[in-house]
Amino acid sequence: MSQRITSHLPGTPKLRVRAAAMALGLGASAALGAGVAVAADTKASAVALPGSAAVSVQQQAAAQAKAAAQTKAKSKTAAKKAAAKPVAAKKAASWVDPVKKYKLSAKFAQAGNLWSSTHSGQDFAVASGTQVVAAHGGTVVKAGGNGAGDGPAYGNAVVIKHGNGTYSQYAHLSRVDVKPGQVVKTGQRIALSGNTGNSSGPHLHFEIRTKASYGSAVDPVAFLRTKGVSL
DSSP: OOOOOOOOOTTHHHHHHHHHHHHHHHHHHHHHHHHHHHHHHHHHHHHOOOHHHHHHHHHHHHHHHHHHHHHHHHHHHHHHHHHHSOOOOOOOOSSOOSSSSOEEOSOTTOBOTTSSSBOOSEEEEOOTTOEEEOSSOEEEEEEESGGGGTOGGGOEEEEEEOSTTOEEEEEEEEEEOOOTTOEEOTTOEEEEEBOOSSOSSSBEEEEEESSSSTTOEEOHHHHHHHTTOOO
16 A cells, blocks of 8 residues: 655745745835935935025025115115205295286376376276285275275275385275275285276276375386286
């Protein structure tokens, strides 16, 4: 009777399992090592810049900080200068037109049958009710009807005394808004234009005098031009 001989290799299954486990472990270690190496390289590249690039960034930052400091310093200097510089006050006009939106009509020294000799002032053709202002600041010395004492030919009138022996007269007014003794400013309303007295139509008769009374008039246009008023 023959005998079957079966060969058993003790530990063979265990050796296979161990070999498989070792292979798996080596693969995992290799994969883990590769991952750690990649992460380390990424971190190093993110944090550490090449030497020349780091210097360039620092130089740019320093230049920007310097420019900002210079701009701030300039702003402070400009602000100090502006604060120290006195604000120039707007110079008020010395003399002004007695009316606005006018047309020059009868001139000074013009001859005609409307006057006893020649025209003693300058006429400004304007509608009745036009605002009449003081051509220059001063004190009212005459105001009212009958030419304010100079005769009915002037109708309602006002005479203002200025400095240096100069007077201004406003005649043929429809209304007088000031009284003798009243102090008025340049450009202040004193009356409304009209057509009273010896007048051929609504207008303002304007004179510059060397005295308060009639008979001392000078060319008002030439006078105003010396004061910077262009008619």
